[in-house]
Amino acid sequence: MTKEIPKAYEPQLIEQQWAQRWVDSGLFRAEESADGPVFCIVIPPPNVTGYIHIGHMLEHTQIDILTRWHRMSGHRTLWLPGMDHAGISTQVVVERELAKQNLTRQQLGREEFERRVWEWKAKSGGTIKKQMIRLGESVDWSRERFTLDPPLYRAVLEAFLRLYKQELIYRGRYIINWCPRCLTALSDLEVVHEERQGSLWFLRYPVVGSNENILVATTRPETMLGDTAVAVHPEDERYKQLIGKKARLPLMNREIPIVGDAAVDREFGTGAVKVTPFHDPNDFELGRRHNLPEIDVMTEDGHMLANAGPYAGLDRFDARKRIVEDLKAQGFLDHVENHPHSVGICDRCKTVVEPRVSTQWFCKMSPMAEVAMKAVADAKLSIVPDNQRKIFLDWMANIRDWCISRQLWWGHRIPIWHCKKCSTMTPAVNSDVEMIDGHARAASPPKACGKCGSSDLEQDPDVLDTWFSSALWPFSTLGWPDDTPDLRTYFPNSLLISGYDILFFWDAKMVMLGSRLTGRIPFPELYLHSLVRDEHGQKMSKMRGNVVDPLDWIEKYGTDALRFTLAIKAAPGSDISLSEEGVLGYRAFANKIWNAARFLYVNLDKFEAGGDTIDQLASPESRNSAPHRADPELPLVDRWIFSRLARVVPKVSQALREFRFHEAAHEIYHFFWGDFCDWYIEWCKPRLNSENREAARAAWRNIFAVYEAALRLLHPFMPFLTEELWHQLPQPAGARSIALARFPETPAAWLDEAAETDVALIQEITGASRALRADLKLEPKRKVSAELFISDPAKRKLIQDQIDPLSRLAILSEVSFAAAPLNTEGGQVRSVAQFEIRIISAETVDIPAEMARLRREKERLEKDIASKERQLNNETFLSRAPAEIVTGLKTTLTERQVELRKALERIAQIENSAGGSATA
C-alpha cells in the first residue's frame, strides 16, 4: 500500500483475489499448518445440490474462526469439507425437475433415474464449493469428500454389515410413517407435526344382536373402512358389558369384535375407539395385542383400494368427504365437533403422512444410546450450551428404533440379497464396492442363498436413510474402516459444531454409531450454534419473504463485515436476529480498520522522506524482538496500549475456548476502534511527526507493532481484510499468509495497572474538556485555555508530564494549574471528585441547559448518596459484607458527596447571579 489508497474500503476488489490465491496455493492443506497438537473438525456436509444460505454462513463462520485461531496457535489443523447426497431432498428436487417435463421416475426406471440425479449433481453440485471458496473458508480441499464416494460407500456397507451381524439392524413388518407423495417410509424425525383445525366425527356402530349403538369418535373417518375392532377400557362401566360382543361396521357391513384394552382413554371422546390396525400406530399396537387382522384400505399414494368398495380409487381426502356424507345419509353420523389436532406431514414435501404397516429395515438404538448417555455422564462428551445436554440425554433415554430403509433410488443400496425361492436374506460377502457408470455399488453379492443355496437372488431394493451415511462422517471421511494415517491422526475429531435443529438427526447418530463402530466417541465436544432469524426475530422462510442470501450482502458489504456481524451476534443459547443495518455497522468497522492503515501509510510517506523506511520501522524483528517495549522510559501511552492488548488477547482466547464468539468479537471491536483508533492513534499523532527523530522512530515502531498484532488478532474474524493489510507490511522471507502467522501472544509483563489508571484519568479530563467546549458551543478548531485543579498531587505531576497530548486531545492551547479548588464564580466548570476543570473563554453559557444538567446531576447524586448512606448505616451490612465492598462503598460515597457539594455550589451561584448571563 502506497500513495494510491482508496478512502473507503472496497472488499470486492480484494476478497475474490485472496480467495482464489488461498485455494490455488493449497494454503489450508493440513500439511501446511504447524506440526503441533492436532485440531480437526469436519464440516456438517451440506446437500450437494444446495447452496449456501445464511445458516451455513453462521455455522461456517464459527468453524472458520476456530479453525483459523487454532491454526494460528500452532496446531496441526484440518477442517475437512464435503457434501451430503441428501437422499430424499435431492430426489424430491430432481423429481420436481422431471415433473416439468411431465416425467416421473417410474417412467424412467431406476437406472435412468439415478443417471439423471448424477447429472443434476454434476450440474448444480459445484455451487456450494464455489461459494465456500468465495467465502474464504479455510478448508482442506485436498480432503474433500462426498457421501457417495466409493470409500464412503464402502464405509456405509461395512457399517451396515457389522450392525446386521450384531443384530442391531433388523427387518420387520411394523407400522411406519409413509409419505404418499415421496412413496417412501420416513423416520419419526422426518415427520413434523402441525396443529390444524380438524373435526371429530362421532359415529354410531350398531352392536350386533341388540338395538344398541356404540358411539366412537374419529378424526380420520376414511380409515373406518379398515376397522377390525372397537375398543373400550376394560373397567369402563358404560361399556364393559359389551366386551366380547360384536359391532357391525357401517358401510362395509362387516362384523368386528368389541375388545377391552387398558390403553383406551376413558376421558377422550366417547371412551370407545374404532380400531384400524393398518393405518394407526396406536391401533397397530392394540391390534397385535388382540390378534386383530390388519386391513389395508389405501394405496401407497393415498388412494382408496379396491376393498374400499364404492370408494375405491378415490383420493383419501375425497373419500373422507364421501364417507361422511354416506354415514350421515344412512344415519350413522351422530354429530361432529370442531377438533384442533396435530397432523403429521412429510418434512421434505409437506404432504400429510399416512401411517401404514410396512416391511422395513430398523436400527436398534437402545444399546447405543446407553453408551452415548454414559459418555455424557463420564464427561467424555461435553455438550454446549448446557440445556442442549439435557435435551440430548432426554432423547436418548426415550429412544425408539430407527427406520433406516427408504423406498428411494438415490442413496446407498442395502447390501442384502433376497432369495427368490425361499425368501431368506443373505448379506453381501464383504463391503467392497465397484464403480459402475462412474458411481459405486456393492461389489460382492452373495453367490448363493445362505439357506437353500439357490443362486436366484435379488438385492433389496431399498436405500438407506441419508443420515445413516452422515452418522459415519467423522471417520468415513478419514478412511475408515481402513487404519489410515489420517484416521489415526484426525480421529476422534477435536470438536463438532452443528445447528441444534439436527441434534437428533445427525449429532446423536454420530455419537451412537461412531462409538459402536470405532469404539470411540467421535468428538469430545459438541457445540450447538443458534439459528439465524430476521431483524424482528422471525424465522426466515420463503413464505415470509425474509430470506437473506448471504452472497447478496457480501456483494454489498463484504464477507468480512458479514462474518463479523454473525460472530458478534452469536451468543450461545439464543437465536440471532440479523438485519441489514447491523451488517452496515460492521462494514463501517472494516472501513475503520482500512482507514487506520491508510493513516499509517499516508503519514509514513512523510516520515520516510527523512530517511527511515518501513522495512526498518515495521520489520518483523522490530515487531517481535521489541526491545522498545521493555524500555522503562516507554511513553505512558505505549505502556498503556500494550497493557490493553495484553488484556484483550487472553480474553479473546478464553472466549473462543468457550464458544463465546460475541464476547471475543466485542473485545476486538472495542480494542481496535476505542483504544487503538480513538485514543492511541490520536495521542501518537504529534510524536509520529516529532522533530526528535529518535522519539518519532520509537513511536513508529510501536504503533506498527500494535497494529500488526491487532491484524493477527482480527484475522480469524476478518480474514480477507487482514490478509490484504498484513501483506503491506514487511514480512519474514517466505511468509505466505497471515493465516499461517502466530496468533498474538502477550506476556503478562505487559500488563500495567498504573498506566491504565493514569490514562483513564487523562481520558476523563479530556472528556470533561470536550463536554465543556460543547456546552460553550466553541468551534472545534478554536483553541482555548483551561484551568485545572487536581486534588491528588501525584496525579498533578502526571498531568503536567502529559500536558501536550492532553492539550491536543482536548484542543486546548494552554493549561494552567490551580493550587486550590476552582472558584465556582469564574465561568463554566466541570468537576468530579478527582479534578475540576474550567475552560477560559468569553462565550456565554446556555444557562437553562446548564441548570437542567446540574439538576439532573444533583438528583442522581442525592439518590445515590442516600442509598449508600442507608447501606453504610446498616449494622448487618457492615458486619457481613466483605471489607473491600464496604471500603469501596465508603470511598465512592465520599466522592459523590464532594461532587454533590460542587454541583450545589454551582447551582447556587447561577441562581444568585439574578437571571443575568453568566460569563466566563
Place this chain on the structure above:
RNA sequence: GGGCGGUUAGCUCAGUUGGUUAGAGCGCCUGCCUUACAAGCAGGAGGCCGCAGGUUCGAGUCCUGCACUGCCCACCA
C-alpha cells in the same frame, strides 16, 4: 400432555460464580466535511431490568407463583 428458552434503552441484543453510577450496536438530538476514516469525529438524551411474592446486609443476576411469547418432544382416537 411433557420439556426448554425468552421478557433489560425506540429497535435488535449482551450482562460468566449476587456487590459500588446496568452496557453495546443501530436509531434519535446538538455541533463539526478538524487532510486516516461523514461508512467519520465530538457532545448528549433515553431504562419501576415483564408482574407479584420470597431468600439475602445487598437481587437484572438465586427461589416460588403468574402473565405474555417462542421453540422442541409426544401414538390422545
